[in-house]
Amino acid sequence: MDIRQLKHFVALVEIGTAHAAADDQHISQPGLSSSIKRLENQLGVLLFDRQGRGMVLNTRGKDFYPHAKRTLEHLRLAQAELKVSDGKIRIGLCDIRPSDFVGALTTQINVECSKIIVEFYEAHYETIFSDLEEGIVDIAFVSIPSGGPIPSSFISKLMTRTHFSVFCSFDHPLGKLERQITVKDLEAYPWMHNTKAPVITPHYPHLAERPGLAKNKLKVVSIDSLHMGKELVINSDCLCHIPEVAMAVEVAKGKAIKLDVVSKKVSVEIMALRHRGIRSPLLDQLFSIAAKCFR
CATH class of the missing domain: 3.40.190.10 (Periplasmic binding protein-like II)
Known part of the structure; x- marks a missing residue:
């Protein structure tokens, strides 16, 4: 069994068409088809059902795919372990x-x-x-x-180990207050909300002051990555509730500050x-x- 046959097989499974898989593997389409056929002959089973000019992965092909994928990944890691030039x-x-x-x-x-x-x-x-x-x-x-x-x-x-805290830009009005920040202070500004974060993510602090933030009344700016959210916060009046390690560089460079907000400690x-x-x-x-x- 040639390792190139496994690469051709995995490429065809993941890309979906022989033409595109052949391009990806820098081989002609007839060459790719021949390689797959030799692999099937060596295994003694068909991995694809031929439908016209197309090839559709069958049940045995689906069973074989994770083994082929894992074999290629082990080989790649072994190359890196040996510190070869393309590891x-x-x-x-x-x-x-x-x-x-x-x-x-x-x-x-x-x-x-x-x-x-x-x-x-x-x-x-x-x-x-x-x-x-x-x-x-x-x-x-x-x-x-x-x-x-x-x-x-x-x-x-x-x-x-890091804790969630509230952050804002270095020149944010809340950063200049000389008193304890209140719920009303926090509700007066928009909040960053990462729509791609895990469901359990605490997007807003659980404040010690009761009744706490009225989340249904907050103005929210939705983003789909934390890094986009940090860019938003350091360049606007948005607030965010994120782990301290994620904003550590921005704080060290003077682009953001951590607000002194009394809230329930949440750690990751x-x-x-x-x-x-x-x-x-x-x-x-x-x-x-x-x-x-x-x-």
Whole structure:
């Protein structure tokens, strides 16, 4: 069995048409079809049903796909482990992280593992759990609620623990108050709402002052990424309730400030994760490299 046959098979499954898959694999369409046919002959089963000029994945093909995908991912990780020139590591990220984390991590990897190609992929932790299981990413840095469940199939390491706080731009009127901020103060300004955040995300603080924020009366500005939301907050009068680590760089650079709001403490943990079934000194090394970026 030729590894190229597995690549051709996976490409056809994921892309959907022989013509597009052939283009993706830099091979002629007849060449791709012949490669798939040789793979089927070696396996002794048909993986696709032929319908006219098209090929439709059948039940056996669906069963074979995750094995082929995992084989290719193991091979890619092995190449990276051997530090060959085209070795590639795929890193999954949640959006709750310091703004300079990707750059700092990439710089450090280039210093310690100069031959490794790094690919980053962003999603929420529920999706990244699935991607780790399927081998789509090799290692991940995710934010989960403090004490939240982590699948037993993963090795995990705590990078940092952070709390939600209220933030605004450096020149926001609320940042200039010389008294305790009240509910009415907070209700007078719009709030950033990340529509792509997990359902459990506390978009607004749970205030100690009763009756608290009247959420149905708040003016809300909806965005679909935390990074877009931070851009909104530091350049407008919008407020946001996000983890401190996500706004740490902006605060350090004087672009944003944390407001002194008395509210219920909500914590999240930034965890490094990788699959327990894969032994890899390289991934262990990446755990250590990433930990430096959170100090």
